Amino acid sequence: MNYIQRGTPEFSRTNWALFAAGFITFMNLYITQPILPLFSKEFDVSPAFASLSLSLTTFSLAVSLVIVGSLSEAWGRKRMMTISIFTASILTLAIAFSPTFEVLLVLRIIQGVAFAGLPAIAMAYLGEEMNSRDLGMAMGLYISGNSVGGLAGRIIMGTLTDLFNWQVGMICIGVLSLLISIYFVTALPQSKHFKPQKLQLGSLTSSLFSHLKDTTLLKLYGIGFLLMASFVTLYNYIGFKLLAPPYSLSTTIVGGIFIVYLVGTVSSTWFGNLANKHGRQRILLSGIALMLIGSLITLNSILFLKIIGITILTFGFFGAHSIASSWVSYRAKHDRAQASSLYLFFYYFGSSVGGTAGGFLWSKFGWEGVIALITFFLLISFVLVILLKARNKK
Secondary structure (H helix, E strand, O other), X not given: OOOEOOOOHHHHHHHHHHHHHHHHHHHHHOOOHHHXXXXXXXXXXXXXXXXXXXXXXXXXXXXXXXXXXXXXXXHOHHHHHHHHHHHHHHHHHHHOOOOOHHHHHHHHHHHHHHHOOOHHHHHHHHHHHEOHHHHHHHHHHHHHHHHHHHXXXXXXXXXXXXXXXXXXXXXXXXXXXXXXXXXXXXXXXXXXXXXXXXXXXXXXXXXXXXXXXXXXXXXXXXXXXXXXXXXXXXXXXXXXXXXXXXXXXXXXXXXXXXXXXXHHHHHHXXXXXXXXXXXXXXXXXXXHHHHHHHHHHOOXXXXXXXXXXXXXXXXXXXXXXXXXHHHHHHHOOOOHHHHHHHHHHHHXXXXXXXXXXXXXXHHHHOXXXXXXXXXXXXXXXXXXXXXXXXXXXX
């Protein structure tokens, strides 16, 4: 059937193009995260309200994913991804000139809709075009682009905010994103196995609910929700902890701590290979266990140990996410973009819920409250993985 296989030039081009697209998406998605304490101070809003600059974006992204994933079944994969990354890049430039925090939030909501055109469709593209034996590795490489993009956005924003201001950071990231978008359009091969469907609401709704009736997919969706809720909760509020006494770190240094995202580029690919050898369920449980261990280590007051804990949690998160997301693509036998969209709907909805709920616990109980919430999320996800049927392990 002429699927893309490892070792071919087409495999390299496809993975680099989707790596670049994931890089753009997550660089822009999380640019407000390292400057949440600055927003709280500059606009005189609470930590929970400041977090809406990320939570509302991930919420609009989550809702839009289901719609955009369905549209791509009719309009095509590459076209939807191209519109997505160019629109998101332009909106980052517009956000730099927001006169008020409320305007900034509106633009971030719109940007969340624009972001929706990439994640689920990229996963569906890989599921359709890649040789099944190489899908785990390809998905891992795509997710590693997400982690590097998230890292770059946070470091660039943190550094430029210290040197100039957050508006300059937004402008620089917007321009860089437009340049990378041009590379994506020229490098990504057109779909060979995509079969367009007529845009019929009835059939699309029917296929959507068929995914929700699959108990294995439902468990995977719940796992995605809980993994992302845990991850974003920690990263949203670690800045508040480290910028305050006794650490009193600068925005540049706090942004630099996000360099631990690089471990995600290793774990997402490594976990994919391990899952092929030892089964998805076992490796997914290992990733969640690492996240729990890492989060508990951050309770220690020693800065070095906090960073170690963040690193371990990040390593486990990207590995676990790569397994869960590729499992959805493997499990879904029809309308894969929809199945992937539903996974990412729950995934980003988890970001919105965890990211905002963590703010209330931070204000009331401090860092211990944040870690208690993360522990709760991870224990439930562990149970859901155990409940996955043994026949789906491999």
